[in-house]
Amino acid sequence: MSEIQIYPGLSDAEFETWAETARDVARQLAATALDRDRANKDPVEELALLRDSGLLGLAAPREFGGAGANLVQALKISRIIAAADGSIGQLIAYHYSNGVWTYILGTARQWEKAARGVGGEGWFQGGVSNPRDQWNEIEHVGGRRFLNGKRTFATGASVAQLITVSLWDNGRRVHYQIPPSRKGISFGGDWDNLGQRLTASGSVTFDRVEVFEDDLLSGLNHYAGDVEQRDGLRVLFSQLIFINFYLGIAEGALAAAADHVRRFGRAWPESGLERAIDDPYHLVLFGRLSAGIAAGIALADKAAALYEDALHAGPSLTEQQWGDLATLIDQGKIIANDVVLDVTTRIFEATGARSTANKYGLDIYWRNARTHTVHDPVSYRAREVGTHLLAETPPRPRSYSQPPKQEGQGLEALPTRKAS
Structure with missing residues (x-):
């Protein structure tokens, strides 16, 4: 190995x-x-x-x-x-x-x-790891373990050959990797949202799904460096993939809009022009939108290269290096978020009223972008960058989840449920 x-x-x-x-x-x-x-x-x-x-x-x-x-x-x-x-x-x-x-x-x-x-x-690898679902349902029966409960949302799990299931066990975040065909797993097929409609998202139910010691991803138990920092690289890579497919959607939207203007565009009467592609307002719009995408891609590629360096650095990665990487990825997320929403909205200024006909489907880019960009609030990424700049405090590893709160309990470590 x-x-x-x-x-x-x-x-x-x-x-x-x-x-x-x-x-x-x-x-x-x-x-x-x-x-x-x-x-x-x-x-x-x-x-x-x-x-x-x-x-x-x-x-x-x-x-x-x-x-x-x-x-x-x-x-x-x-x-x-x-x-x-x-x-x-x-x-x-x-x-x-x-x-x-x-x-x-x-x-x-x-x-x-x-x-x-x-x-x-x-x-194909999928996951059941939505951190907003507070889930603490590992049933221990002697030396056996069973997963119980329902997740409101997961992406790609129903069409995967291997899924990573993240949950809490006795106040500790754990991750099991299992096939989705294992007995007791069922999928709701209830994803009917505005966009990203082909992501095999939706609810997942676990009904006494047995998991084994070999299923438990335990590499961090033997990690020689800062475990919190290493684990935090997972969150950073999640943000990095968002950046890239946002920018991809923006590229697709701009290309589709340019094709539409070339094929169907009509010059506005007041322009004095014969061709829509000669309209100076269209030219300026496409130029600015293209520049925004190019800037986002340059930042995305730089962040991906720095991420690889951090991944390969292992225990030698310093706190400052981790913070610098997180800041760069935060900046990329801000740019990609704003660019994809700007592009997918403003292309209609050039394509015109007729382009809103459903047969053209130009709305698919905005629907997809808008659906996923509310995945997590981009303002928190901007706040983190601002804190680094003004307070000179670099980001630290973060998590969007905490141990689930049960009646009469705070967020302290929770006892594992035991069956009689």
């Missing part, structure tokens, strides 16, 4: 081949995106397309059947896919993120098992 290099990276020529593969997949997804969005079905065929193309195994080591891409390259691929279909862009980004989670949380053996499944068999 020690000889396997995690995320070594592809050569420029190798990456371009994979990027062209992603662009081909994206063209297929774009051709049917609106119809599939309206059908609101689980993305089984879409994941099969990603699997058959090899993109699911892109970041798995070559020794395990993958391509050996690094995280910068994997996130670029997620942008290409998100530009065509924001839902599937989110899924592939989450898939890469769950691979990082396994690497951080798991033992070397656990990570290898998952990576071999992804690289060699095309597994």
Whole structure:
């Protein structure tokens, strides 16, 4: 295991081949995106397309059947896919993120098992880890453990081959990695939201689902450095994947709007022009929106490269380095959030009233962007950056969840439920 290099990276020529593969997949997804969005079905065929193309195994080591891409390259691929279909862009980004989670949380053996499944068999990794669900339902019966309870929301779990389930056990956050086919797991199929409709999101119910010691991701128990800091890298990577598929959606929206103006645009009578593409207001709008996307991508790629350095640094990563990385990712999140909402809203200034017809479906980009950008309040990321700047206090590892509060109890460590 020690000889396997995690995320070594592809050569420029190798990456371009994979990027062209992603662009081909994206063209297929774009051709049917609106119809599939309206059908609101689980993305089984879409994941099969990603699997058959090899993109699911892109970041798995070559020794395990993958391509050996690094995280910068994997996130670029997620942008290409998100530009065509924001839902599937989110899924592939989450898939890469769950691979990082396994690497951080798991033992070397656990990570290898998952990576071999992804690289060699095309597994899709999902998760049941919504931190806003306060869940403390591990039932201990002798030496056996069972998961009980309902999660209101999870993404990609119902179409995955492996899921990471995060919950509380006796006041301690724990993570189990299990197949979603395990007895007692059921999916509500109740995701019917404004956007990101093809992400296989929705509720998950656990009815005495047995888990075993080998399922418990226990790598941090043996970590030689700052465990809180290492675990905090998971949260940072979650924000980093949001940045990238937001920017991908923005790229897709701007490209679709430009195509619409070229094909259907009509010059406004007061302009004195014959072609909509010559309207100076359109030119300025597209120029500014393009610049915003380009700035966001530059920041996203810089943050991804710095993240890889932090991941590889292991115990040698300093508190200051962690804080600098968190600040950079926060800045990227702010920019990506604002850019994608700006682009997906303002394109209609150029495409015009007729472009709001449902047959064109230009609203899909805004619906997807608006749905996910409320995932967590971007103002808290801006506040964190401002605190670093003014108070000279760098960010520290954070969590969006606390041990669940039970009647008559505070947030202290909770006792494990025991069955008689």
